Every structure is written in structure tokens, then in C-alpha cells.
Amino acid sequence: MTDSSELEHIVSAAGIHGGLACDARGRTRSRAGRDPGVSASTALALLRLGSLTGDALGLGPLRGVESCGREHALLCTPDGDGAVIIHAGTRAPLAGLRERLRAASGN
Amino acid sequence: MEIARLFDNITALAGVEAVWVFGSEGVAHTHLPPDQTARDRLDEVRSHVASMYAAMDAQLPAIDDHLLVFDARWLLLRRAGDYVLAVIASDATSPAAVRMVTKILARHLNAAAIGTLQPPLQPEPVAPHDDEPPTAERPVRMYRGQPY
Numbered sequence: 324m325t326d327s328s329e330l331e332h333i334v335s336a337a338g339i340h341g342g343l344a345c346d347a348r349g350r351t352r353s354r355a356g357r358d359p360g361v362s363a364s365t366a367l368a369l370l371r372l373g374s375l376t377g378d379a380l381g382l383g384p385l386r387g388v389e390s391c392g393r394e395h396a397l398l399c400t401p402d403g404d405g406a407v408i409i410h411a412g413t414r415a416p417l418a419g420l421r422e423r424l425r426a427a428s429g430n
Numbered sequence: 431m432e433i434a435r436l437f438d439n440i441t442a443l444a445g446v447e448a449v450w451v452f453g454s455e456g457v458a459h460t461h462l463p464p465d466q467t468a469r470d471r472l473d474e475v476r477s478h479v480a481s482m483y484a485a486m487d488a489q490l491p492a493i494d495d496h497l498l499v500f501d502a503r504w505l506l507l508r509r510a511g512d513y514v515l516a517v518i519a520s521d522a523t524s525p526a527a528v529r530m531v532t533k534i535l536a537r538h539l540n541a542a543a544i545g546t547l548q549p550p551l552q553p554e555p556v557a558p559h560d561d562e563p564p565t566a567e568r569p570v571r572m573y574r575g576q577p578y
Contacts, residue, residue: 360489360490361486361489361490362489365485365486365488365489368481368482368485369482369485369486369496372478372479372481372482372485373478373482373496373498375474375478376475376478376479376482376498376505377498377500377505379468379471379474379475379478380464380468380471380475380505380518381465381467381468382498382500382501382503382505382518383500383501383502383503384500384501385498385499385500386499386500386501387498387499388496388497388498388499389496389497389499390486390490390493390495390496390497391493391494391495392490392491392492392493392494392495393492394492395490395492395493397490397493421499
């Protein structure tokens with residue numbers, strides 16, 4: 324699982340606003356930087372719905388969801404039985420984080 | 431702006447496996463259909479996609495793009511008004527390239543533009559004719575030692 328020092332390290336990178344790791348019930352395990360703007364339960368819901376979508380389309384296991392709009396970019400990845408959410412202003416700072424989080428999560 | 435050409439720009443990218451559009455009632459257009467098993471479950475997929483947008487809108491509005499990354503493929507969902515464009519591609523395809531070619535398309539995705547597209551034709555099952563003599567199997571033609 325992603326520990327708090329790993330999360331602090333990720334959030335210290337330029338362009339990353341904040342991050343949160345939670346367990347399967349949406350309880351915060353660790354937090355760094357600003358509030359990610361999305362609750363743990365929403366991140367878990369995104370991952371669950373993404374997994375169901377992947378199952379229906381025969382795409383295999385979900386590795387993460389990257390969501391973006393005009394002012395926000397979010398990365399949600401499975402982390403043990405829970406999730407990690409990383410919030411940035413744009414997509415660019417999130418590049419490469421998915422693999423790093425996957426390695427840390429043990430998923 | 432001929433919208434069919436904008437769809438063609440997506441399918442011209444190597445590694446793009448399926449392209450379709452969800453409307454509020456169901457699949458509004460299929461440009462490059464996913465495989466049959468997936469096609470049969472698109473209504474179910476639409477419901478999951480709608481729930482994803484609803485969950486996100488409740489907290490961070492104006493998040494229109496979701497990139498769902500799987501083991502060897504990814505699914506890009508781009509919302510444009512009442513429509514959601516869906517693209518499945520292999521890992522080797524850059525999502526940035528697909529985002530670039532879908533940007534103009536997303537801007538022009540509306541009911542009028544969708545109406546100009548041919549609805550996907552359903553192939554009619556061909557009943558076998560008992561009175562027709564069985565046709566002989568065509569001989570394999572060869573070119574430089576390769577069948578073609």
C-alpha cells in the first residue's frame with residue numbers, strides 16, 4: 324500500500340495539489356497537501372464503475388482512472404483494498420504516476 | 431464540417447479498436463464497433479458511464495474526460511453536451527494523439543451532426559436456399575507463394 328511518506332513525496336512534485344489514500348470503506352489512511360476535491364467514496368465509486376465497465380467490454384483488470392476538465396485533473400488508482408487519489412491542476416504532472424503508484428500499492 | 435470524416439481521423443490511428451457515441455437514450459452512433467460480446471453489453475456500459483459522470487459532477491463539475499486504463503488497452507470517454515464519445519485503443523496508442531483528433535469532433539457532437547451519420551446497418555440473416563446446388567469450394571489463388 325502507498326504509505327504517507329510516498330504520498331508526501333508525490334505531492335511535493337510541481338503541479339500536484341494534494342493526495343489521499345483510503346481503505347475499502349473510504350476511511351483515510353494518509354493525506355498530503357491540499358484536499359483532493361474528491362471524497363474517498365467517490366474515488367472508490369469511480370474505480371468500481373470503471374472495473375464494471377472494463378468487465379463488460381472484456382478489457383481486463385482496471386489499473387487506474389485519469390479524469391480531467393478545464394481546471395482539475397485527477398488520478399485514481401487501486402491501492403490494496405482501497406484507493407489513492409492524486410489531484411493536480413492539469414494532466415501533465417500526473418504522467419508517470421500511475422506506474423509508480425501501482426508499484427507502491429502491490430496491486 | 432463533415433462529422434464522418436472527424437470519426438475517420440480517430441479510426442485512422444493505429445491501435446484504435448472501437449469508436450462509438452452514447453446519447454441519453456443509448457448508443458447514438460457506432461463508427462467502429464467493439465467485438466460482439468462487448469456490443470451486446472453497451473447498454474450496461476452506458477449505465478456505468480452515466481454513473482461515473484454523475485458521481486464526479488456531484489463533487490468536481492466540468493470533468494468531461496475519463497481515461498480508464500486496463501492491462502493492455504484503455505478506454506477514453508469524452509463528454510460533449512448530451513453525448514459521450516468512447517474510444518478503445520491498445521496500450522501502444524497514445525491517448526494524447528486520440529485526444530487531439532477527438533477535440534474538434536467533441537466540439538461538433540450534437541443531435542444535428544449525429545443525424546447526418548448513417549445508422550449502423552444490421553446484417554439480415556441469410557436463409558439457405560434448398561433448391562440451390564452446393565457451390566464448389568473456390569481454389570486458393572497464390573501470388574509469390576502466398577495465398578491471397
